[in-house]
Amino acid sequence: MELDPERLVGGADAVRAVFEGLPIMLAGLDGPELVIVAANAAYRTAMGREQLVGLTPWEAFPDIVGQQTIEMVYRVYRTGRPESGVEWRVQFDRHATGEGVVEAYFDFTTAPRLDDKGNVVGVVLFAHDVTDRVRQRQTAERKAAEAERRYAEAREVITALQRQLLPPGLPVLPSVRIAGSYLLADGADASGGDWFDAVPLADGRVGLVVGDVVGHGVAASAAMGRLRAVLRDRLEETGDVRTAVAAVDRMARRGRDTHAATVCVVVLDQGGDFEYCTAGHPPPLVAGAGQARYVPLSGGGPLGTGSTHAVATDRLDPGDVLLLYSDGIVERPGREPAASSVELAQVLADAVADTGYRTPGLPAVERATALTLEMMIRTTGHADDITLLAAQRVAPVDPLHLTLPGDLEVVRAVRRALLAWLVELGAGEQDVVALQHAVVELVTNAVEHSRPDRADGTITLDAALAADGVLRISVTDDGRWLRRCSTTDQDFHLDHGLGLAMAGGLADELHIARTTHGTTATLHRELSRPARLLTADQVTSGAPAGGGEPGLLLVLDQPQTEDNRVALDGPLDVTTGAQLTAELDRLTLGGSHELTVDLTGVTHVASVAVAILHRAVERGERNRAPLWLYAPAGSVADHVLTLVSLEHDRG
The missing domain is CATH 3.30.750.24 (STAS domain)
Structure with missing residues (x-):
């Protein structure tokens, strides 16, 4: 006896009422184009759109292209395998509510919809808006900041060792902007052998390095530190890729812990040409104009294996981003390396073009190392350390030149102008704070101790960033060196020179030149920006933790x-x-x-x-x-x- 479908699932009106009233977000999509054929009230409200039926995801949600959500829906249709996400961060425009662009978090599952013969005919999506839950947790995490700080101080020695062996910062240079991220593998033996470095060279070129030593733990970290030190030394001394790689290759032959390490070394000049060597390491990526390409492997196997390491050349156009990376971002759980390499290129291209998350003011190199990392591991997690190092050719910032009247009113103007200029350079926060303090001390000292002889006397400030990443700032007055008025000699001696001492303490070098025509104080400071050294929970709350249980061989x-x-x-x-x-x-x-x-x-x-x-x-x-x-x-x-x-x- 054939049963009446209405007796099994209810009449159309009843089913529609139940579907519309469910508190969970539900949507159904049909056919290869995945046209939306059903979307309940909870789904429409959460997404801030009333008119969805009859549209494809690309048409309905053009503002989330590049965030890997629409891409997942089509992948589920192609593969026939369901996929889920937990606390995925999504940015979109809630048109219907008038809120504009919002950021929300969702738990969801996307599953194939089958006909009675088992063929995939569409996709069904059900989701839950967990933004309140995520925000509450974030608030609790902020309140627990002090406890986390104490925990960080007590972290395992092995992680502290890793951070000590890696460079504390990346140089700030006139024609190249550099950023880096290092994501530690999970587990008690987390510290690994990945490393990165950026080495300013005397002739204005810059050396870029990403390497990988076999294994994890203290031995791998120590081996990494030795290779990094030798490679940096040879690059600084010679500026030659072949010589530097040959030096670490000889070193790798002498020890089991350095044997078979891989390294990619690039030397980039200010005109955009670069030499590189991929000694058993994945090839660099170049991204720009919405697309990315891998440069050819230069040839040669890992260090210490007897390979001959060739050097190749390529070019980086203005605005393009060059990405060096370790194999941890390609060899992720559940992904074939070839497909993962294609995915990396597309994700990098989207990040550089800023077509995914809206990140106003974030430089392309920062997007290349931060967003690329988040997008790549959010669906797979990671089983190994991941290192990303990005460089972009940029137009040099003009030197700063200020000519100001010789009175204390100029101090505020100097601070504002210097801050704006340093931010444009891309200087790190510590450098900005130190330089503002030091320069204000020099200007104040010029006003108080070297009062101009004439009513139209001036103070001049000149600042420029050299090709080696050293910032040089000079403050010049055109007055005589005068003893400040004090009630006692003791007051004078306690105060005299304190400003210069403070400025000197905040600079790498401080030089004072006095003549009959005035005084010039010049300070030098090497600029750097911190690289991101991360753990998985600092990248994105939506990525699975780690790569799962180890498989059997x-x-x-x-x-x-x-x-x-x-x-x-x-x-x-x-x-x-x-x-x-x-x-x-x-x-x-x-x-x-x-x-x-x-x-x-x-x-x-x-x-x-x-x-x-x-x-x-x-x-x-x-x-x-x-x-x-x-x-x-x-x-x-x-x-x-x-x-x-x-x-x-x-x-």
């Missing part, structure tokens, strides 16, 4: 083959490195027998595994018992082994 014998052959299935990472080493020793009888390793089923190849495979291949060559690696074209292992120039059969 299966070693499968293949007795049906003629040669000695095994297949590996699962992740090759820090959690399975010891197992991989032990199995290779067992299967090759300590490197004395040939072995073919099939990597088709490998789901992840971390740097620790690359080092193990490199050592095993080298041992086999020495013993005339080769270790053959097989990784079919397009596989995870093929992507990584090609990147690090580890020879393998692609089928």
Whole structure:
């Protein structure tokens, strides 16, 4: 007996009333274009739009393009797999309420809608506005700031070591703006071997470095610190990419903890041309005009593996952003490396073009390192450290020149003008505060102690940022050095020179030149901006925490083959490195027998595994018992082994 559908689900009017009155946000979309065919009152109210039916998501919500929400809906239709998000931050315009652009947080699930034959015919979305919950938590977090500060002071020594070994800041330069982010992997052994550096060179060029040492923990951090110090020293001394890479390559050959480290080194000149070397490291990205491209690999494998490291050249146009990164942002849980690389390029292009979140006043390099990080890990989490270093060619800011009357009324004007100029330069907050104090002291000192002889006497301030990132500010008066009027000599000696002492303490250098025509005080300070050193909860509240439980590595014998052959299935990472080493020793009888390793089923190849495979291949060559690696074209292992120039059969 066939049942009446109305007896099962109710009549159309009743179903519509229930659907419309549900407190949860619901919407249904049909067909390949995903036209909205249903949206209940809760959904329309939350999104601030009354007219949605008949529109595609692109037409209904053009203001959230680039925030990875619409993209997810179409991906669910293509793949047939549901996807969910927790506390996703979304910026959009609530037209109907007149609120304008708002920022809200949502928990949601997007699922495919199937016909009676199991074919995907549309998508259903249900969501809950959790903005109040998120705001309450944020308020509680602000109230707990003091407790968090005390906790931060008691953090594990290993994290403190990581922060000490990385550069405290990135240089502020006239023609290049630089920003960086470092996201620590989760877990008790969080400190890793990623590092970054930006090195101003004497001729106006700048060296940019991102590297990755095998493993995690104190040993990896210490190895990273040694490589970084050598590389920085050689770049400062020679300014030559080839020489600098050769130096760290020699060092990597001498120690197991530095063996198979990877590094990308770029030297960028003020005209936009740059030389670079990718020693087993992912290639840099160049983004501009709404698109991004990978520069070609220069060639050569990881450090200390006997590879020859070539140097290549490319060009950065004005306004373009150059991004160096570690493989943690590409090798994310649940993402194929090739697809993840494409995703990184698109997300970077959107961030640089500012087509996603509205970030007025945030420089493109800051968006490239902050928003790119947030967008990439929000759906997958991360299993390894992630380092991003971005540089953008910018037009130099004109030097500051002020000619002012020699009285104390000029102090306020100097402070305002200097603040505006330093902000335009991109100076960090600490530099701004220090320089404002120092310059005001010099101006005050000029007025009080070097009173101009003439009624039309002046004080002149000149400030310019040199190509090496050193700011030079001079304050000149045209008066005589006069002893201040004091009631006693003791008062004079206590006060005399205090302003200069304060200015000197706030500068790297302070020089005073006195002549019969006046006095000039010149201070030097190297400018820098802090890089972001983050943990996962500081990036975005919507990203899953960490990469999940470590997978199992299966070693499968293949007795049906003629040669000695095994297949590996699962992740090759820090959690399975010891197992991989032990199995290779067992299967090759300590490197004395040939072995073919099939990597088709490998789901992840971390740097620790690359080092193990490199050592095993080298041992086999020495013993005339080769270790053959097989990784079919397009596989995870093929992507990584090609990147690090580890020879393998692609089928």
